[in-house]
Amino acid sequence: DQQVKQNSPSLSVQEGRISILNCDYTNSMFDYFLWYKKYPAEGPTFLISISSIKDKNEDGRFTVFLNKSAKHLSLHIVPSQPGDSAVYFCAASVNFGGYQKVTFGIGTKLQVIP
Amino acid sequence: GAVVSQHPSWVICKSGTSVKIECRSLDFQATTMFWYRQFPKQSLMLMATSNEGSKATYEQGVEKDKFLINHASLTLSTLTVTSAHPEDSSFYICSARIGFTEAFFGQGTRLTVV
Numbered sequence: 001d002q003q004v005k006q007n008s009p010s011l012s013v014q015e016g017r018i019s020i021l022n023c024d025y026t027n028s029m030f031d032y033f034l035w036y037k038k039y040p041a042e043g044p045t046f047l048i049s050i051s052s053i054k055d056k057n058e059d060g061r062f063t064v065f066l067n068k069s070a071k072h073l074s075l076h077i078v079p080s081q082p083g084d085s086a087v088y089f090c091a092a093s094v095n096f097g098g099y100q101k102v103t104f105g106i107g108t109k110l111q112v113i114p
Numbered sequence: 115g116a117v118v119s120q121h122p123s124w125v126i127c128k129s130g131t132s133v134k135i136e137c138r139s140l141d142f143q144a145t146t147m148f149w150y151r152q153f154p155k156q157s158l159m160l161m162a163t164s165n166e167g168s169k170a171t172y173e174q175g176v177e178k179d180k181f182l183i184n185h186a187s188l189t190l191s192t193l194t195v196t197s198a199h200p201e202d203s204s205f206y207i208c209s210a211r212i213g214f215t216e217a218f219f220g221q222g223t224r225l226t227v228v
Contacts, residue, residue, distance in 0.1 A: 002157075009155075034217075036219075041221070041222075042221055043207050043221045044158075044219045046217065089157070100211075102148075102160070102217065103160075104157040104158040105157055106155070106156060106157040107157065
């Protein structure tokens with residue numbers, strides 16, 4: 001059962017335009033959501049997060065939106081840059097026995113075209 | 115930011131041998147580390163939670179006798195794949211957290227069993 005779903009395996013965007021990466025989840029107990037960025041042959045790096053009590057969090061060019069009623073979150077990158085080309089993982093966490101158990105989506109490969 | 119170092123980054127071993135993967139937190143103490151596994155075109159799957167000074171907590175379906183985890187100090191956790199077989203070939207990655215949920219990942223280890 002895939003609790004965190006990223007239905008778009010890939011996305012291509014022109015440099016300077018907006019990139020929108022989407023993520024859906026099924027577990028209403030998730031209380032924290034995160035986005036990670038991964039380059040080939042490297043581990044994921046934390047990008048931005050949002051608590052379930054908020055609906056928007058912004059950090060520079062990156063904004064995450066959360067729609068709890070729809071169990072949907074999205075990551076907006078604007079303007080997109082070629083260096084943003086990477087795989088983006090959506091993740092959601094829930095307190096599980098004293099620690100936050102994180103579940104990852106399958107990832108979306110973003111290609112920003114110069 | 116915090117750094118997690120994982121070694122080796124890739125390893126090829128013969129079927130039936132054991133392989134040890136190290137995960138170190140370089141500039142912080144990590145009482146808890148996490149080990150993930152990623153198959154091609156799939157998401158990161160949590161294998162186990164490594165707790166310093168105590169036994170690891172394994173996810174359902176993960177063989178604890180096959181994937182030995184030792185968290186001997188606050189900066190080092192090791193994963194040993196015992197009697198490796200070709201089906202164990204995968205990308206293994208560790209992470210450690212500071213604070214609530216922000217996780218820092220190692221570079222990952224590409225294991226190929228021939």
